[in-house]
Each structure stands twice: as C-alpha cells, then as structure tokens.
Amino acid sequence: MKHIVLATLTTASLMASSLVDTATNAGLMPIPESKTELLKLIDNPKNPITEEKVELGKKLFFDPRLSKSGFISCNSCHNLSEGGDDGISAAVGHKWTTNPHNLNSPTVYNAVFASSQFWDGRDPDLEKQAQGPIQAAPEMAATKEHVVKTVNSMPEYVRAFKKAYGKNVKVDFEKITDTIASFERTLVTPSRFDDFMNGCPSAMSKAEKKGMQTFIDKGCATCHNGVALGGSMQMFELTGKYKYAKGDFKGDANGLVKVPTLRNLSSTAPYFHNGGTYSLKEAIIEMGRIQLGVKITKSEAASIETFLKTLDGRKPHMLVPMLPASTSTTPKPNLN
Amino acid sequence: MKHIVLATLTTASLMASSLVDTATNAGLMPIPESKTELLKLIDNPKNPITEEKVELGKKLFFDPRLSKSGFISCNSCHNLSEGGDDGISAAVGHKWTTNPHNLNSPTVYNAVFASSQFWDGRDPDLEKQAQGPIQAAPEMAATKEHVVKTVNSMPEYVRAFKKAYGKNVKVDFEKITDTIASFERTLVTPSRFDDFMNGCPSAMSKAEKKGMQTFIDKGCATCHNGVALGGSMQMFELTGKYKYAKGDFKGDANGLVKVPTLRNLSSTAPYFHNGGTYSLKEAIIEMGRIQLGVKITKSEAASIETFLKTLDGRKPHMLVPMLPASTSTTPKPNLN
Numbered sequence: 001m002k003h004i005v006l007a008t009l010t011t012a013s014l015m016a017s018s019l020v021d022t023a024t025n026a027g028l029m030p031i032p033e034s035k036t037e038l039l040k041l042i043d044n045p046k047n048p049i050t051e052e053k054v055e056l057g058k059k060l061f062f063d064p065r066l067s068k069s070g071f072i073s074c075n076s077c078h079n080l081s082e083g084g085d086d087g088i089s090a091a092v093g094h095k096w097t098t099n100p101h102n103l104n105s106p107t108v109y110n111a112v113f114a115s116s117q118f119w120d121g122r123d124p125d126l127e128k129q130a131q132g133p134i135q136a137a138p139e140m141a142a143t144k145e146h147v148v149k150t151v152n153s154m155p156e157y158v159r160a161f162k163k164a165y166g167k168n169v170k171v172d173f174e175k176i177t178d179t180i181a182s183f184e185r186t187l188v189t190p191s192r193f194d195d196f197m198n199g200c201p202s203a204m205s206k207a208e209k210k211g212m213q214t215f216i217d218k219g220c221a222t223c224h225n226g227v228a229l230g231g232s233m234q235m236f237e238l239t240g241k242y243k244y245a246k247g248d249f250k251g252d253a254n255g256l257v258k259v260p261t262l263r264n265l266s267s268t269a270p271y272f273h274n275g276g277t278y279s280l281k282e283a284i285i286e287m288g289r290i291q292l293g294v295k296i297t298k299s300e301a302a303s304i305e306t307f308l309k310t311l312d313g314r315k316p317h318m319l320v321p322m323l324p325a326s327t328s329t330t331p332k333p334n335l336n
Numbered sequence: 337m338k339h340i341v342l343a344t345l346t347t348a349s350l351m352a353s354s355l356v357d358t359a360t361n362a363g364l365m366p367i368p369e370s371k372t373e374l375l376k377l378i379d380n381p382k383n384p385i386t387e388e389k390v391e392l393g394k395k396l397f398f399d400p401r402l403s404k405s406g407f408i409s410c411n412s413c414h415n416l417s418e419g420g421d422d423g424i425s426a427a428v429g430h431k432w433t434t435n436p437h438n439l440n441s442p443t444v445y446n447a448v449f450a451s452s453q454f455w456d457g458r459d460p461d462l463e464k465q466a467q468g469p470i471q472a473a474p475e476m477a478a479t480k481e482h483v484v485k486t487v488n489s490m491p492e493y494v495r496a497f498k499k500a501y502g503k504n505v506k507v508d509f510e511k512i513t514d515t516i517a518s519f520e521r522t523l524v525t526p527s528r529f530d531d532f533m534n535g536c537p538s539a540m541s542k543a544e545k546k547g548m549q550t551f552i553d554k555g556c557a558t559c560h561n562g563v564a565l566g567g568s569m570q571m572f573e574l575t576g577k578y579k580y581a582k583g584d585f586k587g588d589a590n591g592l593v594k595v596p597t598l599r600n601l602s603s604t605a606p607y608f609h610n611g612g613t614y615s616l617k618e619a620i621i622e623m624g625r626i627q628l629g630v631k632i633t634k635s636e637a638a639s640i641e642t643f644l645k646t647l648d649g650r651k652p653h654m655l656v657p658m659l660p661a662s663t664s665t666t667p668k669p670n671l672n
Binding site: 267 | 398399400401405406407412415416417418419422423424425428431432434602603605614615648651653654655656657658659661662664668669671
C-alpha cells in the first residue's frame, strides 16, 4: 500500500516536473522565492530600492495633492485595493475626462516585470513612467512645478527625502517620481503558479495543470511569457466587434502594443488595451482568433481560465499611509 | 533637592488638575482611555459594533464600485490618509460636480461623537448618514438597487455578511450602510489633549495649557465642547469676506449649522462649512468676531492654535483592504 502511494507521488512529481520544464521551455517564469533573486529582478541600479524610498514613495503614490485638483492620486486609477487598476474601460481623470485614446489603466502590480511601460511601450522603466500621468491633462493634470512645490511645502516630506537621499538632497520632480517608482517596484504578487514553478507540485490542481498545458499548446505563451506573462511589445490589432473608434490608440509607429500581464486577471477586468470586454473567457477566445489565428473552443477557454486563476497573487500587506498635513505654502486644489 | 523637585511636581500637578477642572466645567471631554468606556460612547444599540461588521464596513468604505462611476468611494472625499476629508473647499463628485451648496466635506474621524450628521444636522447617526452621499447625484450618484446588486454580485461580500449577521441575512441597502457606519464608529483618534485630560499633566506643554485657558476664557467652548469639541447645532451666519454666494447653504430651517469638530484640524483645512479659509489663525479670529462678538488678537489666536494642535490625534492603524473581485453580474461602471 505504502509502495503504491509512493509510486503515485513519484509519478505526480515527475508529471509536475515535466510540466514545469514544458512551461520553462515556453518562456514562462516564476517570481523567485529567494528575496535576493527577487531583488535582482525588481531593482534598478540607477535608482536602487531602499526601505526609506519605498515608504516615502508609498505616501506619494497615495497623495492626491500631487494632482492639480487635489482629488486624484496614483492610487485613484491604479487602485491597490482593486487589483492595481480602476475597473473602468477607459481611464477617467481631471475634470472627469476619459482617456482620449480609449486606453484602459493597466495594473501597477507586477508592472516592474514589463520590459517597457505604457501601452505603446514609450518609457523604459517605472521611474520614467511615473512622470507621465502626473502631468497628463486628462489624468492628474499637474505641472512639475506644482508637484515640487507641493512636496517641498511639507516638512515631513522634506525630512523623509533627507533620510532617503542624504541631507543635501534637492527634492526635485525626478527624485519624487523615483521614490514612487521604488515603491511600485515592490508591488509583486507571488501566486500558486509561482509556488508550482518553484517546486511545489501540489500548489496547482490537476485541472489547473491541464489548463496550463492547453495555454502552452495553443500558443498563448508566444506573447504571454516571462515573469509577467506579458510585458513585451507585439503586433496587435483589434478587429471584429472590438473595432476601433476614431482617435483610438492603434499601437506605436510600428503597430506594436504592449502585452498586458496575466497576473491577477480576476481583479483587472475589463480586458484589452481599450477595456473592450469584461469576460475573461471571451478575451481568451478572441486572443486566439486575433493574435494566434487559432480556434479556442469554449471548453478550452474554460480550462485556460482555470489555469489563469492560479496567477491571482498574494498582495503585499501594507498600512493605509497617513499623509503629512498641508501647510500655508502648499498649493491649493484647483478643480478647473 | 529631592524635596524641591517633589514640591515642583506637586504644584504642576495641582495646576494641571485645576485646568482639567476648568476644562471639564467648560464642557470639554476627553476620549476615554478605557476601551469599555469608549465602546459605550461609540456604540449604537440598534447596530452594535462587531469585529465582523467593522472589517466588512471598511472594505465597503474603500470600494468605488458602490458609486455609479466605479471611481468614487467613501474614502475619496473622506480620505483616511488625509485627515478624513479631501482638503478641497467644496466637495467634488460624480462627473466632477462640485457640491451645489458649496459645502465642504467634513472629516469622518470622530464623526461618531457628533450629536447629528451633515452640516444641517438632518440625520441622527452615521447609519443614516452613510445612505446619503452614496445616492446623492453630485457625490457617488448610485441608486439603492445599484449598491445592493453590486454587493450581492460578489460571493466574498455575501459570505462576509453571513459571518456578520447570520446565514439567513438579506444583504439590503440598510445592512450595507449599517456596516459602513460600524466601521466609521471606530475611527476615533485619541490625542495629547485626551492624555492630559485623562490624568497625564506632562502630555501638554506650558504653552499649550495657556492656549487651552485662552480657548476657554474667550468662550470657544460655548460651541466647541463635548468629546468632539463640536458636533452640536448652533446659530451661525458667515459675514464679511466669507459672505454667501447664490445657492450657498445658510443653515437649516432655523438657521442652525453643525459645529465642526476641532480634532485633527492640522489636516482638515480648509475650514468653515464652505471651506472659506485655509488659515487656522484666521478661522479662530473670525469665529471670535462672528460667533462670540469678541476680539481675538493675533497673539491670542496663535496661543489658541498652539492648544488646538494637541487635538491632532493618533489615527487607527489599518491595512489597505483588498476588495473582492467583480463578477459577471457586477454592474458595470457608468461615467455618465
């Protein structure tokens, strides 16, 4: 009896290890368990992660006073309570303006693993990315001067910058966005997929493993690979029922669009760069048709969906930050 | 030497105890140190506080999907990171509409200690209050049906309601707002003022005690009394440079306006029910003129301000809540 159980376990382990190999060969990569290995992946040598920067960046990420209105923070559209995005098709911002190119807010969780930032991949890293939405008229609508003046008006922020960068620090726009990026670099969410890939065969069920095999067999990993299961630039054009409206984003100069991460899909609907569908099953089938030219049946899509839910990750535990009080020199909110 | 120190301490204690008596006679009350005493003050027998309701209510408080747009949560205007309000003169909400009566969002911290809710005191408690902004067109703009359908569409929420109210619970609008109120009832912020009133003479400096005496001598405690140092209804009319614009709120049918709490003033500017000024010193002087008919000099105002900062409280530590994922039956965001 004992012998049989052992044999079964061994077979299961072998099967698992074979699936891990298949996945690895297909380019799927786990978030490393080792903190040292993880740090290598998420750190930026030009802006090394430190505890002081992360704590400070977290406050700034949650601070609506960086926006012109005083009402919108990074967390408004990249809501850490809601999967790191806003659940709305096209992002809304200053003066209730929707994104002029009908672009959906991507999740900030695991964004560090993408090879470039924004749907057109125009920025190389989170440091540069963080400068965009703060200044974009339909988002936070602030100027660099507003942001710098706001942060420097609060002694608690200035003290924290000195702690993070040394007492002679000049708190400029780049330092402010660098600290926000440092915080964002820590927003990684290991999941059962990672546990499985890192050597725990029981972390995924039989049905989930089957879905993973189908995901690979159908070719999904051609674009959705790496640690983010996405994050690179690929040729892409929505067709059929998702066809573009006037002004819609259609990719960069070469027609390339950033492949979104598949991590935490359960809480990041709607899908596609224009938020075209709230149905994950539909998104899977349509990606087969549009990107791979293959037919994915409803039952195959259900199986792939079962696998994709193993990518719903464990979010970092963090306290609701308490922000410094405004002072007489803090710029006043401007709703116009 | 030892004798002298003892004598000094005794004098300090006596002076402190005399100031505590003066403050108590003027109607100032501390947040009790004893958890049992505090619970008596903050609980609602019709909606008793339980851990399950508070945890659930916290999630709902942070959940923008209760609003029509999916973009605005209770926390948007009563931002717990920002002193429990939004720092904007007149609240902004759905479709970027500012409050039609130019009313400022009051802080939710310590709102439990007020004798009624809203600037016109129209609601008796937080349970009833929580029903208002969710449905108000310029705020969250939702219908009861939207809220009930949203919450019931997520099994994790339904399970949490069963845990809080028993397995046969019907998750209706009242239960939803009751749990939000239960959470809000816990948002109390004890401060150095309370430590002083509760028997620790060294919790306030000499200058702060002097400011407290001035605060009482000038008559501020006539309206700003009780645990909230505010929270009752009083005759009030802004005059002079703060004079009303057309449509502005001018009090209830009897010209009464709710007296705001003085707790956490450092992070709740701008002041007055119309957010008329960002300067605390100015607010103090103007209140003397408008409400008390007394001249408060700049140095007296500075002294009172020094005292008022002892009311900046210790905020509850809480984790950023992780919200349940939307499902196919969750109502979609509607920005219009």
